[in-house]
Amino acid sequence: MERIKYAPYLDKIQTPEKAAFLINDKDILGVSGFTKAGDSKSVLPMVAKRALTEDIKVTVLSGASLGYDTDADLAKNGALYKRMPFQADPTLRKSINNHEVLYVDQHLGQTADMLQKIDSFKIDVAIIEAVAITEDGYIIPTTSVGNSPAFTDNADKIIIEVNTSFPESLIGIHDVKTLKKQPNREVIPVVNSDTRIGDPFIKIDTDKVVAIVYTQVPDSPAVISAPDDKTKAISKHILDFLDKEVEEGRLTESLLPLQAGIGKTANAILSGFTNSRFKNLTMYSEVLQDSTFELFDSGKLLFASASSITVTEECSNKIFANFEDYKEKLLLRPQNISNAAEVISRLGIIGINTAIEFDIYGNVNSTHILGTNMMNGIGGSGDFARNGYLSIFACPSISKEGKISHIVPMVSHTDHTEHDVDILVTEQGLADIRGLAPIERALLIIKNCVHPDYRTQLLSYFEEAYALGGHTPHILSKALSWHTQLKMEGTMKIETAVKNEKNIVMAYEL
């Protein structure tokens, strides 16, 4: 009981089963949770369960992906009408691609603003996980802030899940500020990763709280494979590039605040900084993975700001057992501040994100398989790539035993345009395409990033297109042929590709 310091809430405590019945068919729910961290672990899963026996279909807005099987069960049981702004669950993904669930793939930094702009997502019930409740009835979140402040502001009713599995030492790591609605938007005065601008709790209208439940389930752990040869090579290319930037005086040894996407590649890249020349690093990111804590432990990282902490079980055990050691070095913010265009451009973020594929002109696909099927979503990659100092996109050059080349003539879906991409990197190498015309970009990308098995084939495409002219040479009838061939024949490889030694290649010294 001591986690709830606001007496009027005590008679609102009830079971998750009962609380879930406060949610109605067609409701729009705004739930806490960002990359599995700090999500609803009892009430929302209970909504999925209800759908097994009754007609209940809801719209779910979250911070980002939810943990455990919540998204899967909601989808499987037919409880989801619409989902946004992110997901990363295989079952839900299947339902989205089968047209059973509508999904809106949004820049993670923009959902809170959307709620202020349009009425169609007025939140009926916000379900927010808390580590504790203040004496004024305000919510102290757990391992993520996400969109929770925007949801509670916008909601009719609020359900709070007090999760006692998290140590109370989490109290104090949050920095919550709600930005005013237009036309009264104020300066966001974050000038460093560690600038505090708000409160360590989410201020809410306590009258909206309709139920409080207790849970004791920890976050579902992140599962991250160890760096392999490919991700290590990618990491090395990026470190070498940054090293050169420092060597030539364009950046200092503490670089600029780092952002890294989620997953194996981004984690491996960040881990690479542990044994680098760089020091006094900072992060201004959306998710903190294991690598962040490695960097803290190695003394390389001074401070990390994000919207969530998503770590493996091993890392979780380590950090929450000694959280006081990390507490002064990190901060969790609402995602419309961690991902704010204003702050990202001011701080000059170095954004490192993964691509599904990119093309010879530097357009990046982060979301769609073969142009049609949603994978996870754009997440915050666009927030950082669009407005940061450097936008780096990484992926392996090939996969599926070489049947897929991740560098293609034309991406099958564009999430980041040629105008927003600075650096492309695969295990083969890195291409710095800043200040280059499309033709220059194509030759550099083919030379540096493409797997040798596809280099001739891609060069053939480029040369054929180049001969036809145009600022961005393409043969529209063949631009997506690698994808259609993969679909039809199971491989992008064209065995007959012949390299034409045209002047263009010599002229640009490929």
Added chain:
Amino acid sequence: MERIKYAPYLDKIQTPEKAAFLINDKDILGVSGFTKAGDSKSVLPMVAKRALTEDIKVTVLSGASLGYDTDADLAKNGALYKRMPFQADPTLRKSINNHEVLYVDQHLGQTADMLQKIDSFKIDVAIIEAVAITEDGYIIPTTSVGNSPAFTDNADKIIIEVNTSFPESLIGIHDVKTLKKQPNREVIPVVNSDTRIGDPFIKIDTDKVVAIVYTQVPDSPAVISAPDDKTKAISKHILDFLDKEVEEGRLTESLLPLQAGIGKTANAILSGFTNSRFKNLTMYSEVLQDSTFELFDSGKLLFASASSITVTEECSNKIFANFEDYKEKLLLRPQNISNAAEVISRLGIIGINTAIEFDIYGNVNSTHILGTNMMNGIGGSGDFARNGYLSIFACPSISKEGKISHIVPMVSHTDHTEHDVDILVTEQGLADIRGLAPIERALLIIKNCVHPDYRTQLLSYFEEAYALGGHTPHILSKALSWHTQLKMEGTMKIETAVKNEKNIVMAYEL
């Protein structure tokens, strides 16, 4: 002589012919000029002339497009190696598409930052037009600020063109601030369109000035066709939409600061505000066209901030004869501030830009004809669309006697992704795609924006793709077929398109 108030410059006055010889082969030039306004009218044209008789090839960075035939002559005479970040000249465009000139199509707000980030564009000579020179030797620009402060900061040498054709009453309308290089970037404290944060001149290192020339040539006038039925219909759809936003309490009658792209459509849309319910409007844009002054005259517009004034001859005669009437109501800023992500997101700009084409999922092509040939460039549209409150894109539904549909299955080049586009409008109607999943967007766009002649054909494509599944249904082998057919057969129209009355249509109530 009285326009130059700094005595040490007086012995640097020389002829444009002589000044042009201060420029060497392979030089990188940073020149003033933004959408024809405030460009170099004697020295840069002289460089083009030199190329007729000698080997001189330069890289030219500007604010945006240049006036008269400067870009055309530079291209035609083979004087251009590389050009950025914008152009709008038919001859230069041809050279770009023929691979005679390398062109880098950049967000207009990002060129200044690029100069701070990479060394490959160290400016050899900056050529800047001035209405006068201060007692300290600083430059007072004419009708645009553009990238001039970034160029003079970054340049080895500076050539100033003092243009006496502009009235001295221009003095005072500029607000110039140079942002610090990372990691020291400061808050940009613009909180309203009229916030002044800098000086009314460009502070320069006077030792860099190598030549001063006098010119008396006015800006080349904008030529804007009068609104026609299509642009009037587009304007009405937008005004009706904004009216509804006000009616339902999401915006006030003074809306939010407006941005409008250049050209006939954008100008017609803005003109439409003259006879509207809206009042006390403001603009935070990059270019001010005739419509801005119409809005001033009608009393609708309180203040306008931009980076340039580009008006017709008629408008020019009117405003420069009575400039004191307008002077307190407008401000010209460097384009990295007029187009800054930070300011655009804070002020909540309503951005209205034109598209070449858009697709059924809301992706917009602003730059490429048939995916390969550069038209003008992205300009500032991405700066505003990416970070504003509302991003509106407009174009006619069809052109060339109906042979081209400007709404296609898949855009042939993506400049603004589905994540960054809010409102699409043609003379047929408007689609508000905010918060919609791709399938919902497709049906709304087909219903509201597509020309009746193409509605069945586009619906057929969508239905066939939908049946195959996927979050963003596409048939990759046909996605660009409208473009290839246009190229081969001269029309996008497929006479055999048959509408299949599938359930999907009924389900979503098209």
